[in-house]
Amino acid sequence: MDFANTPSFFRSGPPAGARLAMSVAASIVLLIGDSRYGLMEQAREALSLALYPVQRAVNLPAQAMRHVGDYLTSQTELKLENTELRARQMQMTAQLSRLQTLERELNELRRMNEIRSQRDDAAQIAETLYTGRDPFSYKIIIDKGADAKLLPGQPVVDSRGLLGQITRVQPLTAEVTLIIDKNQMVPVMVERTGERAILYGYGGGVELRYLPQSSDIKENDRIVTSGLDGLFPEGIPVAMVTKVDRNAGAAFTRVSTQPLAGVQQTRYVLALQAKQTAARPAEPPPLPEKKTKGGRKSADEE
Incomplete structure (x- = not known):
């Protein structure tokens, strides 16, 4: 770049006081125009749209770390919940088994009482x-x-x-x-x-x-x-x-x-009480054998 042909105004610039005055004036104009007429709204929207990828890229590591922490926390909570649910399931299964046993025994006792009430003897x-x-x-x-x-x-x-x-x-x-x-x-x-x-x-x-x-x-x-x-x-x-x-x-x-x-x-x-039956009648005793003088049976007995 040939600085020799450059005008002195651009090479040295205005004085500092002038630059300050121009900056203040430009700021006042922009503030008044934005507050009353919304001149900078579109500029801000365009700037935010242009800077959105940069904002996402800057926030990406923090979001990734947050997601990893949430994932690990969720896994730990799920493991604890699964352990608790398994223990509760085992308790409920044991209670259900006891209830079924008690229900079966209660039904047996009811049927026993029904049978006992239908009988005349002293069943135990x-x-x-x-x-x-x-x-x-x-x-x-x-x-x-x-x-x-x-x-x-x-x-x-x-x-x-x-x-x-x-x-x-x-x-x-x-x-x-x-x-x-x-x-x-x-x-x-x-x-x-x-x-x-x-x-x-x-x-x-x-x-x-x-x-x-x-x-x-x-x-x-x-x-x-x-x-x-x-x-x-x-x-x-x-x-x-x-x-x-x-x-x-x-x-x-x-x-x-x-x-x-x-x-x-x-x-x-x-x-139950044993069935009461009449005693079997006693059998008559056998008749004595009659013998003759010779020691032989009589003809009637033969």
Whole structure:
């Protein structure tokens, strides 16, 4: 640039006082024009639009740090909330399980009371304490014994059917042998036909044995007590027929059954009084043998 040809006015400029006076005058004019006529509004809008990318670029690191902090805070809060929700869910599940157990026990007690109210004898409601110690026998211990005037041989039922019978009585407890025990037998009959049979336990289940091939028994037939033994009252549900196997080469029909009572899961039981039957009349004594003089029987006895 050739400073030699430049006018002295632009090279040295006006004096400082003149520049100040011009700046003050320009400022006053701009202020008055902007306040009254809005002369700088469009300029400000254009300037702000031009400077917006710069403003965004300047604020971007701060916003990024703020977003990262919010993300980390959100993750921590979500983890805490998930942990709290899991713990609450486990508590609610446990409470729901307890409520379902209580509801099932309440329904059992209601059905027991209904059965007890329908009977004329002094039936005793008892609670199952624990099972027998022998794993090869199926027995339970109930919380009533001689104090409740229980006796060996009394039948025990639940809300669905026959469980077994009392086999041992202690002062405060009693032992109940379940119908699925291998040493347990129950005289029963087919409810539909009235045909009598014996139900045998085999250690975990029950089955009907020694039924002839001509027996009119079918699947889903209900088996009830016949009342012929003098212990079990008549008509107590015992089992349901699940399978009938008639083999032409066998002498008897093989019948598989399923116990109706909750032999492995019941909580409350009902001890019934044994059926009262008349005593069997005594048989007459045998007649003495009459002998002749020769030690031989008379002709009438022969």
